[in-house]
Amino acid sequence: MFINSSQTLATEVHYLETTKPEGAIKIFEPRKLNHEYSVDHLGNMFYIRTNADSASNFKLMKTPEGNTASKNWTVVLPHRSDVLFENFELFDNYLVAEERIKGLTNLRIISKKDQGEHYLDFGEETYMAGISINPEPGTDVLRYSYSSLTTPNSVIDYNMATKEKKIMKEEEVLGGFDKTNYESKRLWAKAADGTMVPVSVVYRKGFLQDGKAPLLLYAYGAYGYSTDAGFRSAALSLIDRGFVFALAHVRGGSEMGRFWYEDGKLLKKINTFSDFNDCAQFLVNEKYTSPGKLFAMGGSAGGLLMGAIVNMRPDLYNGVIAAVPFVDIVSTMLDETIPLTTFEWDEWGDPRKKEYYDYMLSYSPYDQVKAVGYPNILVTTGYWDSQVQYWEPAKWVAKLRDMKTDENVLVMDVNMSAGHGGASGRFERYRITALEYTFIINLAGIKE
């Protein structure tokens, strides 16, 4: 049994032999700043995914039982500067590595017998794939998950010896869904500093690239979490009405490797916001849409992104949906009584230090509200939210109302019984999605 404790930049793992539950819980490797690691066990070996020794994209190491200290670790899969090593699975005969290369997840199968290796081919331009549940190491069958903007969530069993794939399940999408009616693509938008940012788009076949289509651009861009181009059945309600649905894989996520995250946090956080605006401008220039038909959406740290982009480019968007938005960043990060504050100084910066204070204040959405015309804005929040407290969006809305010079719609939906994740039921949770989508469908001038 492993007990993991982690913070933005450090981890510590403790373990206990489950055959000796009365035994002592031992420390695997004491925490050190900037050392992140995770551990698995097979046979008499521990395997460690670690960023030790400047392996910023992570590497795989191993060590025998009883010698868990890092000085005993030996390299299994070395660090590579262009490949982010994200996850692994141990089998008796195989080692499977989940690797992110140029924004996409890949599954690499390595035979323990002859070290022969191969990658799985998924056959689509943009997609989402990952190791699924594989509790038994004594098999040659890898279970993985797969989906794309056009392929519903699937569970696939892959025989690593015979290379045969067996689709165990593909999520059934009711209501006449036919994947051949849709097309998805991966594009590259050039950011102001020359960086190429991936953008995934999906639309109905027959879409005309003439700048007349409405488009919803979504992004998150924080904590190194990648926004993958997985299937979203709810978005069909937009796509079937003629919308292009797009994902901006902005810096702050890890799509292009660990550096992608490092370049979108702390004193480089503004890259996240400018990347989003640059992706939006690119989609306008390429005639996927036009400013009068362009909509943006993000939640939580992605809600901070929404607050920042409307201050930077209030002219670019028709409408913006900011869900549970983290918009009062300077005041929250100064307040140590708020649950996540001290925990997250490594992500946003510690504003008690002047350099960080000045930088964070320069983009803080609440502090930077100006007397200008803003797009139509829908804000959502939950009264019980502990990750982003309701007063951040509430104060932001009040200040926007007071200062904005436009006649556009500005509304806030406060769920008085829910927190950060909204409603918990599988149907009930879509009430808010329906409200959000209808908000922009209506603004796009679509009647039904």
Next chain:
Amino acid sequence: MKRTSYIFTLLFAALMVACSTQPALKPPVAEKIPHEVFDKRVDNYFWMRLSDEQKNDSIPDEQTKKVLKYLNDENAYTSEVLKKTEVLQKKVYDEIVGRIKKDDSSVPYFKNGYYYYNKFSEGNEYPVYYRKKGSMDGVEEILLDVNKLAEGKEFCSVAGLSVSRDNRLLAYGVDYISRRQYTVYFFDLEKKFSFLIKLRIQLVR
């Protein structure tokens, strides 16, 4: 005659105003109470912040009442402004939910002698977790019915189901108030009784 046309002009002007001023309902205006925060920044809306103690108090104080009134006013304004889209909202909601298979089950996986899977049934918001011993032809054993846990609750999130190595104990975390702080419960699958240990788990934004 002159008078009637004057009234018509007035009516017409009023209609014009009503059409051009959108939204028709006035948005709530939040009171400004200057409050100095770090580095002499002035926050006019600092008063909107309530402590957990204030929120949980059975008798709300004046500030809590004021904040709740403001939030409820915002909700009322939102409903009013979006009223014209209510029919479409319902339609979009029905479309989205209509795409979800009502009776659905996960692909079973094999672990330590058992096949584990979960099922959703028609009309249920939450899954039921099951296992079968040895093969999928075995007897179905209910591990946990989340619908039962969620009865009478506005929110219910279950996480981290885990079975002990001897296959006898089930552990799972439940969050009833959506603050992502889970209480871990244990259930004895043989003797059918449960006990709990409080643990706090906090997730990021």
